[in-house]
Amino acid sequence: MNDDLIIGGEKFSSRLIMGTGGAPSLEVLDQALVASGTELTTVAMRRLDPSARGSVLDVLRTRGIKVLPNTAGCFTAGEAVLTARLAREALETDWVKLEVVSDERTLLPDPIETFDAAERLVADGFVVLPYIGDDPALARRLEQAGCAAVMPLGAPIGSGLGIRNPHNIELIVEAAGVPVILDAGIGTASDAALAMELGCDAVLLATAVTRAQRPDMMAEAMRSAVRAGRLARLAGRIPRRRYAEASSPMNP
């Protein structure tokens, strides 16, 4: 069955987008990325450290995985726009996962700064994938502003709390004309499957894999969960009922 994910005109056969934060080493990260089957993976932009050995970029290049730079660490639209422009220069991609957070403690996305940055980046020719709260109104406004996807959170970054407001995620999915990517909060495979069952087009996760006791095994679990959730969504689940409905007829 051909069921490609299309973002900004590009096709992906995997609906699992990976982050790279939190892996104890590039070797562990490499194994996890391969096991996940991902075709699109985020990196952050930071000051160059002359003593650093090896690069996450080499891992992605070797594995043929498309790089998705993010603007992690930015608190204002201005910082995010500059970071996106630096990423475009360094990585030769106009794709950006726009991430503008409001405070260190929750890392919750700042909707005002995010929208401001999104408008400026779209005008500057970027393919913008904004990380947002589970807010259907904001998701719509960002789509109207020209974003290529919207990325609502399930729960705060790295929290592993799963999808705290499935109803809002469904509302975002119902109204969206661009891909909806559940981003942040995934703790284990069932969370990823639920995201897809709710109708999300893809899942982005990092910590759940990179900080698992066996990252490569969890990556494989996530790959299966995203696929299972996607198939269940397409298959159409049965309605919930208050009482039993016999599956074995009494009078055959």
Add this chain to the structure above:
Amino acid sequence: MNVTINGTAHELPSGATVSQAVRKLTEATSGVAVAVNDEVVSRGAWDSTALAEADRVEVLTAVQGG
């Protein structure tokens, strides 16, 4: 001439270019981007862009994250 490169003070010859500042940290030219005083300087302009006293140079690359 004193400039700041990634938050650290450096002494560079007067009229030094962005290329010279980058080489203080790395010989790499790919996978790296530069901003001077919060404005991106594209790679093609590194050799021809002269720095001025007290300029803030940021040299960034991709790291694990997100």
